Amino acid sequence: MSGFVSRYTNRIDRKGRVSVPAAFRQVLTRDGFDGLYCYPSLDMKAVDAGGNGLLAEIERRLGKFDPFTEEHDYLSTAFYGLSERLSMDAEGRIGLTSTLLDFAGITEEVTFVGQGYKFQIWEPGRYAEHEAEARRRALALRRPTPRAEAEGAT
Template identity: 75%
Template sequence: MNGFVSRVTNRIDRKGRVSVPAPFRQVLSRDGFEGLYCYPSIDMEAVDCGGNLLLAEIERNLARYTPFSEDHDLLSTAFYGSSVHLSIDSEGRIGLTPALLEITGIANEVTFVGQGYKFQIWEPQRFAAYELAARERARALRRSPRPEAAS
């Protein structure tokens, strides 16, 4: 598996650091990214994180818009202007910035959630509520009529 999968909740230590799950660090290592690229999620009270795979997805998304257009600039600001590059220490830990902690509401624990090309960092109770809503929506999508796949 080359992407981020699963979910792990870890405690934040006294110095404000949290361990990135080993499987997530392995994906970043295979991806060739030094550290962790993070930005506040556009739609959720979470942080989107990843490496080169995430940056490639952002570039593909931005390529749909004309450079210097308002839409391109808005998305560039959301993806790059509020981003941070976090270093992973020798013990596999990161320190979340005060801005990221405020956006997410994280205090003592962090839930890491794999999403393939990226992962998210959540406050555990907020993620539990989001996961419940996501599962309900996924059930509704699965039940809804959809066009047949093209042959």
């Protein structure tokens, strides 16, 4: 897989910068994106981030709506109007804006979590809770439904 995988926790330095994991920087470089595209997650108290792969996925999803509809406008605002393009310095560090930090409740450390075409940036304690819930829900999804069990028995 050539996308974002794994998770990493890094400290924010005294100048307010944090190092993007080297593996994630490699994906962004292969993707041809100069910097980092970020916006507040629609579903969680985290920041969604990525490069051209993320932008392509957003365009694909927005393409399902007519451009002059209310749905398209709301999604465009959430994905583009609330977004920020962050630059990385030569050492691969970014400065998350106060808007993004406040939204995600980030203060001293961040956890980067790969999700294939994008990654998320979390406050580590919130991520630990989310990870436990994700594991619980993933396990439930793997269990056969009563209908599937009944069909398998016939």
